[in-house]
Amino acid sequence: MMTQVYIRPIGIAASPQAEAGDAVRLAGGMVYAHRFAILLRQDGEVTLRERVSPEHMAQALGRLPDSVAAEAEAQWTCLRFAHPPLQLGERTVRLDQPQVMGILNVTPDSFSDGGAFLDNPEAGRAHAAAMLESGAALVDIGGESTRPGAAATWEGDELERVLPAVEYCAAMGAAISVDTRRPAVMEAALAKGAHIINDVSALRHDPRSMALAAAQQCPVVLMHSPGKSDDLHADADYDNVVFDVFEWLKNARNHALDAGVQRENILLDPGIGFGKTLAENLALVNALPLFHALGQPIMLGASRKRMIGALSNEADAAHRLGGSIAFAVAGMDAGVQLLRVHDVAETVQARNVWRGLRDAALTDFSDIPAD
Structure with a gap:
C-alpha cells in the first residue's frame, strides 16, 4: 500500500504580525501562510487531514509514519525556501x-x-x-x-x-x-x-x-x-x-x-x-x-x-x-x-x-x- 504526504497551505495572512509571528513567508515571496493541512493519501484516498500552524509543525511532522517522514520534512523546507533570482x-x-x-x-x-x-x-x-x-x-x-x-x-x-x-x-x-x-x-x-x-x-x-x-x-x-x-x-x-x-x-x-x-x-x-x-x-x-x-x-x-x-x-x-x-x-x-x-x-x-x-x-x- 503506497502512502503519499502533502503539506498544503490553507491559511494566508496579510502579514506575520497578524498571527503574532506564527506565519511563514511562502517560497520567499510576499505571501505569508499561517495555517497548513498535512494530508496522507493511501492508494488514492485521503486517510488523514491535520491542520497545523508553523509553531506546531515540528510536532505534527514527528507523528507521521516513517515512510513519509523525509518527504514531509522536504516539503516543509521547500515551502519556506527563498528562490534566488x-x-x-x-x-x-x-x-x-x-x-x-x-x-x-x-x-x-x-x-x-x-x-x-x-x-x-x-x-x-x-x-x-x-x-x-x-x-x-x-x-x-x-x-x-x-x-x-x-x-x-x-x-x-x-x-x-x-x-x-x-x-x-x-x-x-x-x-x-x-x-x-x-x-x-x-x-x-x-x-x-x-x-x-x-x-x-x-x-x-x-x-x-x-x-x-x-x-x-x-x-x-x-x-x-x-x-x-x-x-x-x-x-x-x-x-x-x-x-x-x-x-x-x-x-x-x-x-x-x-x-x-x-x-x-x-x-x-x-x-x-x-x-x-x-x-x-x-x-x-x-x-x-x-x-x-x-x-x-x-x-x-x-x-x-x-x-x-x-x-x-x-x-x-x-x-x-x-x-x-x-x-x-x-x-x-x-x-x-x-x-x-x-x-x-x-x-x-x-x-x-x-x-x-x-x-x-x-x-x-x-x-x-x-x-
Missing part, C-alpha cells in the same frame, strides 16, 4: 515578488491574436517593445499553437517564425523564453539570444530535449500536460487532479534532475487548460500554494483561456481581460512567481496595486491586537 543575460529577474511574462505568438492560428504578428516583424517588434515598456520582465515567444485541436507545426516552419522574433527581442535587451517542444528550435533560439526553454511537454516530446537542456544549463519550464503524443490534451484521467498533477510535476522535476538539469534551473507550471475540465482547472488554481512544496518557482498561464469564457457567458478570447486579471490576482495571492499573460500593462498595474497592499500590510499595526 534568475540571471538571464544582462537582466536579473527577482523571484521574491510576482513577475509578468508577456506572450508574443508568431503563429497563424493563435486563439488570442489570430496571427497578427506572423510575417509582420514590425508589428511583433512594436508589441514586444510595448510589453517591455509596460513592465514585462520577460517575453515568451511561441511559434506553434497548442490550443485543443491545433495541428502540429513542422519544425522548419516553427524555426522561420520564432528566430526573427528572438532576434528583434534580443536586440531590445529583453529576457526571452522560447515556447517550444522541439530541440532544434530550442537550440537555435538559445543561440540567437533566448534564455529560457518553456516546454509544454516538460521535455517529453523529443528525447533529445532533456539532454539539450542539461547541456545548455539554462532555465527550463516544465509544464503538466497529460498527452504523450502531438495532442497534449489527450489521455486525461485523474483520481484527484491536484494530487495527480503534483505527483506528475514531482516526477518531471526528478527526471530532469537525474538527466543533469540543475535544480535552480527548473520552474514548474501546472498546465491550466491542458487536458482539464473547468472544475479541474479551478481546483488547481485554488490549490496553487501547495505546489511550492515541490521547491521550484511556479508559473501560471491562465490568460484568456477558455475557462474564462465558460464562466462568462462564453465571452470570446478578446473579451476575457477581467477574468484574466482575476486569475492573475489569484496566482499572486498564492505566491506564484511568474504570470504568463497577454495583457501586460493591465496585469502589471494589478500586480503593482497588489504589491502596494502587501507592503502596506507589513507596516500596518493599527488594528492588530497585542498579545
